Amino acid sequence: MEEKKNKTKRRLWRGLTTTTASLLALSLSASMVIDTFRTDIDKFLGTQSSQMITESQSEGDYVFQSDYSSTTELLDAIEDLGERMNEEGSVLLKNENHALPLTEEETQKVSLLGFSSYYPVQGGDFGSTLSVNTGTDADTVDFVQALAAKGYSINPTVQNLYENLKGEYESLLTSLWGTSENVNRITAPAIDGTFSSRELSTDTMDSTDSTWRDSMNDYNVMIVTLARAAGENKNYMPGEAGVDPEQNLNQSDPLGLSDTERQIINAAVDAKAENGGKVIVLLNNASAMEIEEIKDNTGVDAILEIGLPGGYGFYGVADVLSGEANPSGHLSDTYAVDNSASPAAQNYGNYSWTNPDSAYSINSEVVYAESIYAGYKYYETRYADVVMGQGNADDAVGSSTGGAWSYDEEVSYPFGYGLSYTTFSQTLDSLEVNLEDRTVTAQVTVTNTGDVAGKDVVQLYVSVPYTDYDRANLVEKSEVQLLDYGKTEELQPGESVTLTLTADAQDMASWDSTCANEAGTTGNYILDAGDYYFTIGNGSHEAVNNVLAAKGYTEADGMTDAGNSANVQTWTLNAMDTASFAYTVNGTAVENQLADMDLNYYMPGTVTYLTRADWSGTWPKTYENLTATDEMLDIMDNDTYEITAQGDTDAITWGADNGLTLSELKGADYDDEQWDELMDQLNLEDAMIRTGFGGTSTKAIESISSPEVIQNDGPNGINSYTLGQYANTDENSSDPYVVSEDDPNLNYKFGTMCNETVIGQTFSKELAAEYGRVIGNYSIWSNLTIFWGAGTNLHRTPYNARNHEYYSEDPVLTAYQAASYIAAGKEYGVIIAPKHYAFNDTEINRSGIATFMTEQTARENGLRGIQAAVEDAETLGVMTTYNRIGITAGNAHYGLLMNILRGEWGFKGLMSEDFIQDANYSVLKEAVHCGVTMTCNTGDSTMEAISAKWDYWTTDNVSQDAVLMQDLKNVMKWQYYAIANSNAMDGLNETSKIVEVRTWYDNALTAAQVVFAVLTIAGIVMYIRNMKKEK
């Protein structure tokens, strides 16, 4: 009996020992793993594992100053700007019989129809998601809350009906960690998904509450909200292929209307016929919807495009509806009748290689066969050619109706279009082209000719000559292109103002890949000989009509409107100019850098690019089922830089004791000689680890006493962390921006701004700059410095569901909104980085997709959209792209990254990869060689850890290659030059040094290890004692 009892006890101790030993193993191995993920753990828990200790700190150590004295003022500014963004960024597209603005009485009789009125899309499904804030000084609101706050009264019968039926319009949303949740707003399809309309059928509504229609007699201002969601890694497929096949709702395109959406509009129109009210449609979207039938519906009085308004934009929408604010937004995209009929849409999809290889991220390809003709550049150019009778423009090819191509059948609302509650006249008073200064200067007088105050947008367009030379050399010319824009202050009725616009003349130059250049090769910017027409207008179509009128065409030639030749100024160039832009602003001779982006470079004769010389004969076919050749596969394996013994390695100094710290170079010029001395202090290992593990924060380096700098995502605000996570709460600090630990705003999360399309629609560089200033102030208070916050890719088609993070289809509007924003933020020390450099215009297979286009398309569309952010705003950060440049990994293309970005444009700053975790596709050695300063990977700051990820990244290997070591020196200098000129250095001085900090979780883990170790030992001892007893 005793023996049995002992045996039982022995098993008990064995079991307990196994338990504690397993937990001891867990705690010991976890502590090793923690070092690998320390940054992310700190981010999650709000802890810090290292900090800078600074002696004799004073206010003078804080260079960048906030405009605000409290977090309340800061949040008030954010809220105020968010409201004004939608006041100026909402676009009034239709306003029959002055339906808008509503009278005060009408604001008390509002019926909200469409479930999106109650559950609107305010941000992306993922990426620029709305941060919902409560309990702060700037709580976010939805449409209903905003209307209530602005004093509107909403039909309770309809509101209750939608609330009671909310289970009927749920959408499944896959959340951050793969879990799915039902949400009541519409969601965007996954990459391989389809769009499901969730709008309620009126039958369902009738059967639930038959009184809802009659209730609108008392609430006869019917506002119908139609929404299309947006999201990173989301996608709309063109045409019926993009629509849920299980639904039979007569929906021909995911961005077109479904029958249930038509039903709700018609219900409102029917009610209006009975109650004499108004029908107003709100478009809650970032991807241009197909709304021709709403435009043509005479029962619909007004259409207002509101974008994704973020947390405060609905206040602005409410003000626009009531006339408290006069709309001044203009479309940043063309609203086409049939999006799938555009030439770009012919090659928008998932076109897998016939020989994909996931080991090397070889998945699919996309060919920009439309050449430069995306967005309005296509519609207006083809229209002009129809009028001018050239290039087979009126052929049925590309027509959405199947008949002869006709502008009115293709475009609902043109790029740049927008209405106001007042009327304006604009006159182009003067126009001067100064190629020596690289400027085009226009003076435009704007007069408010209506009877209410309002702001107006001036859009300056240019029409450049399309010559025989161009036809022979395949240089394409858009009939009109935006050259610059400006916005007036609020003008009272009868008031005039003259705006001076100074455009960059290079924006009207064309890239000619065949032209000789100053580098002695080919590829140059040219200005053709001929007449240049400059005009203004309410959108691209009015502009092109003005130009056509100036060219002598009339409505008899097929023009949709007579145009106004009086608003056209001409400038004549007598001979082709190949000199004015042969050198960039910094004196670098331009040449072809992207010839390998043309698929014909590798597969001659494969692609026919669209040319206006023959619209029908060169209409894009879909390039699919392509097979990468062996030559291509050699590049696509992403191993294009060979580490080898080369150069004078002794000439490169590491680990010098020069006694400098990064703080001593605060604000230093790039040419300051001390930079080289500081960089010599770095160890080779420092440089190798920091380039490899650069993700989520730029870690401290002891040898130069550089601080950890936190990175943040956007662009709808610094939304990665709360305001309080890294804010300074040390009351003994000299920091002017110390916050109290019980400040209610510490939990505020700044993912609250409207989406970038709305910012684009403001056509206001000042508002863009104001956003930069708010971001800058927030950065100072929150101590969050690096912000991947300016989306500068283009809306090549509306089908990219990530268009909400980018401004426009137009590169000039994109470039100058971004540049204004970035430059303003820089004044406050925040590094606002444009992304994604370059051509990340689709989310389909983005990690590996091969992107093909001509160099002219690349330079005049995608690259022009970011160039001003570098040349003019002198951004200190850039994020690269997931996609391939041609077939070369996006982080391995020397021509794009080194020759254009850092060479031609003179970029000096940090440059991060996007979130590429694959060791092969993140191409570390190639990236460093191409000027990328860090990947977005994280890991333990040891050579063992980094060599485990990239086996070639060892000191033995790299130290034999002087070229690569110099590359490492270069990228470290760029990175720390950017940081030294940012607010990350605030509070630091020459005494600052890094100290490691044990976090509470380090202590907890150590305690757990000790406890489990003691218990394990105790268990073993007891086990042995029992065993002895058994004997």
Next chain:
Amino acid sequence: MKNKSAGFYMMILTAVLAVIGVVFYLINCNTSYFSNLGVNTGLVACMVIAVILELVYVFGYKAPVSRVLDLIPVVCGVLMMVAFVLFISVRANSIASILTFENNAQTMSDLMSAIVGMVFCLLAVIFNIVASFFKVVKDEK
């Protein structure tokens, strides 16, 4: 077999779970998304040694060295726990990437074998702990 007790069956089950866990890990290592990350030999070694020790334990228990074998569950617990943590460690970044930036049918499919493998590894750890409280044979020495 009549002499076998609950611990025997639970240890066998533990070994089976561990084998399934490591097989799913290896399957996962050969999926499109994860193939570039290679095979973590430490993880595989820990699991394989643990499985071998489990088998030695349950089938060799009657041997004269039983009193030494008696502590094998402790060692197995340590090995399997280390393997489990390594499994999570080598997949954490990729999981984060797939569930956020690279979420599509292919990557989710590739991810599934990792998730299944981790679950089996964890179950093996738990079953090993539970089994260690029980005797392997009814007439345990």
